[in-house]
Amino acid sequence: MPAKFILIGSGLAGGLLGAYLGRRGYDVDLYERRADPREGNIVGGRSINLAVSTRGIHALEQLGIADDVLRHAIPMRGRMIHDKSGTLHFAPYDVDPKKCINSIGRAALNTTVIEAAQRYPNVRVHFNHRCTDVDLDSATAHLVASFVDSGVPATPKPSDGGSPTNVIHARGDAVIGVDGAFSAVRQSMQTKLTAFEYDESYLAHGYKELTIPPGPDGSWQMEKNALHIWPRRSFMMIALPNPDGSFTCTLFWEFEGPRSFATTKTDDEVCDFFREEFPDAVPLMPALLEDFRQNPTGSLVTIRCGPWFYKDKVALVGDAAHAVVPFYGQGMNAAFEDCVVLDECLEKFPENHERAFREYFSRRKENTDALADLAIGNFIEMRDKTASKTFRAKKKLDHFLEAALPGVYVPLYTMVTFTRIPYATAARRARLQDRIVYAGFMALILLAVLLTFYFGAR
Ligand SMILES: Cc1cc2nc3c(=O)[nH]c(=O)nc-3n(C[C@H](O)[C@H](O)[C@H](O)COP(=O)(O)OP(=O)(O)OC[C@H]3O[C@@H](n4cnc5c(N)ncnc54)[C@H](O)[C@@H]3O)c2cc1C
Numbered sequence: 001m002p003a004k005f006i007l008i009g010s011g012l013a014g015g016l017l018g019a020y021l022g023r024r025g026y027d028v029d030l031y032e033r034r035a036d037p038r039e040g041n042i043v044g045g046r047s048i049n050l051a052v053s054t055r056g057i058h059a060l061e062q063l064g065i066a067d068d069v070l071r072h073a074i075p076m077r078g079r080m081i082h083d084k085s086g087t088l089h090f091a092p093y094d095v096d097p098k099k100c101i102n103s104i105g106r107a108a109l110n111t112t113v114i115e116a117a118q119r120y121p122n123v124r125v126h127f128n129h130r131c132t133d134v135d136l137d138s139a140t141a142h143l144v145a146s147f148v149d150s151g152v153p154a155t156p157k158p159s160d161g162g163s164p165t166n167v168i169h170a171r172g173d174a175v176i177g178v179d180g181a182f183s184a185v186r187q188s189m190q191t192k193l194t195a196f197e198y199d200e201s202y203l204a205h206g207y208k209e210l211t212i213p214p215g216p217d218g219s220w221q222m223e224k225n226a227l228h229i230w231p232r233r234s235f236m237m238i239a240l241p242n243p244d245g246s247f248t249c250t251l252f253w254e255f256e257g258p259r260s261f262a263t264t265k266t267d268d269e270v271c272d273f274f275r276e277e278f279p280d281a282v283p284l285m286p287a288l289l290e291d292f293r294q295n296p297t298g299s300l301v302t303i304r305c306g307p308w309f310y311k312d313k314v315a316l317v318g319d320a321a322h323a324v325v326p327f328y329g330q331g332m333n334a335a336f337e338d339c340v341v342l343d344e345c346l347e348k349f350p351e352n353h354e355r356a357f358r359e360y361f362s363r364r365k366e367n368t369d370a371l372a373d374l375a376i377g378n379f380i381e382m383r384d385k386t387a388s389k390t391f392r393a394k395k396k397l398d399h400f401l402e403a404a405l406p407g408v409y410v411p412l413y414t415m416v417t418f419t420r421i422p423y424a425t426a427a428r429r430a431r432l433q434d435r436i437v438y439a440g441f442m443a444l445i446l447l448a449v450l451l452t453f454y455f456g457a458r
Contacts, residue, residue, distance in 0.1 A: 002027050002122070003353070006141050006172035008131045009033075009179030012106070013318030013335035015113030017178055019063050020343040022120030029170055030117065031143055033130035033179075037110050048209060048248045049240045051076065051101040051227070051329035052109075053417045059336035062343075065116050069109060073102035074241045080226035081386050086280035090226065091392060094411075095399040099418045101227070101329060103240040129168065131179065134188040139313040140171040141185075174353055176315045181301055183320035189310060196305065203300040203325060203379070205235065206255045210291040212284045214245025221284050222247065229386055230278050236383035237278055249281070252300075252383065261297055300325045302372050306365055309357035317342060322368035327379040328416060330423075334371055337420070338364055370424035374416060401437070409433060 002025050007014055010032035018030045052060075052073065060066035077100045078092035093099060117123045129143045145166040177185025189196050215221045220241055222228055228239040228247070235254060239247040254260040264273050270292050274282050282288065303323040308316040318335030341363050345356040385391040398411040412430035415421045421429070 004172040014178035018117030022123035028123040031129040056333040075100040181323035206297040210249040212247040231387040312353035324375040367423040
């Protein structure tokens with residue numbers, strides 16, 4: 001009998017993991033608290049589009065679905081920086097113009113991975129099932145179903161006080177929590193395991209999504225193949241292109257403070273703020289006030305925890321194990337990489353899931369911790385440094401060195417985004433490269449001083 005996995009959460013990583021486990025022949029029941037995204041369910045409160053890059057594409061390729069996903073993606077070749085005067089500066093991501101990140105719609109990607117899982121008859125997906133708790137030792141998830149699978153509301157039970165819900169106990173050989181940053185599976189581990197470490201930290205910034213619609217002829221109103229950034233030191237706005245000609249903008253701004261979400265309430269205050277900070281974007285945003293009022297303000301959390309497994313009974317994958325802030329565009333890419341690594345570990349230890357989970361955790365933990373730091377560092381780079389001439393000069397130097405020393409000097413952004421070098425290795429290597437470049441510069445300056453002194457003295 002193949003082992004049975006209960007997966008909680010069919011978001012981006014849940015669907016993908018379902019497909020990986022299905023391919024390996026496991027029996028999989030995947031429970032998702034939301035309705036089927038194919039029925040028009042909007043993934044509320046999250047980014048509408050995201051950037052997929054090498055790690056995510058590799059994970060999709062292993063299942064033969066990368067082409068499907070990329071067919072609907074928009075390549076972004078670099079950052080388009082908008083300064084306050086409306087002047088634009090384009091900074092390519094890499095010396096190789098073919099290297100790009102890809103803007104894709106969250107809902108479409110979610111559907112693709114769920115359908116990839118459903119290709120395997122041994123994978124069953126149950127929507128409208130919310131996990132409330134997990135019994136760790138028996139690998140049993142307790143769920144509340146708001147609808148039965150047919151989509152028809154379940155018969156109310158007297159014990160439910162007449163509400164159209166149904167309580168289900170799903171037992172497997174293991175439960176895997178792929179239920180995002182506020183994971184119920186992780187919550188069960190936190191409350192029941194004394195040796196479980198947990199740390200969460202929130203940025204002082206929140207985010208709000210806004211829209212730039214397509215132009216009258218349905219085309220993009222700004223450069224399509226770029227990630228647009230309006231860096232304003234302590235805050236910023238970004239925009240990613242969508243296939244329908246629109247852009248999804250995200251304002252990252254302080255929750256509190258003299259100028260912040262808290263103090264900018266009236267239509268006049270919102271208009272004044274945008275006209276002052278993003279004057280070239282305002283004419284392209286006819287629904288600015290409506291979007292600003294109606295769209296929620298999300299928070300940005302970093303979660304570190306461990307261990308990500310309990311015996312051979314429970315494991316955590318994706319944001320449930322390691323939520324990071326979105327500034328490196330790597331949260332989903334890292335979650336997809338988790339699925340690849342967990343699959344490799346299950347292949348290596350098919351009869352011993354505890355060893356497989358342990359190896360998966362030890363291969364991933366250091367790397368996702370490194371990514372958490374890199375993501376926070378990139379927020380400072382995007383909102384503050386991208387506007388400066390020094391930053392642009394450093395990027396040019398990076399690209400010059402990368403072209404002059406191929407394979408020897410690889411910029412950090414390139415390692416993180418366009419390779420599968422483990423995140424922690426990339427971070428260490430970048431620090432070493434920076435030290436060598438700095439030492440080289442100092443040596444050049446010293447040489448110049450000595451030569452000036454020598455020739456001056458003759
Ligand atoms: C503003 C923003 C922009 C981002 N941009 C990027 C980007 O450009 N590139 C990138 O790689 N990453 C990006 N990310 C990060 C990315 O969204 C996450 O890393 C990714 O969604 C993680 O996938 P996941 O499957 O682990 O979690 P999720 O996608 O959050 O999926 C979790 C699923 O579990 C379900 N669920 C939750 N609780 C329960 C429960 N109790 N019972 C049953 N089901 C449950 C949820 O409904 C959901 O479907 C961004 C994040 C944000 C907030």
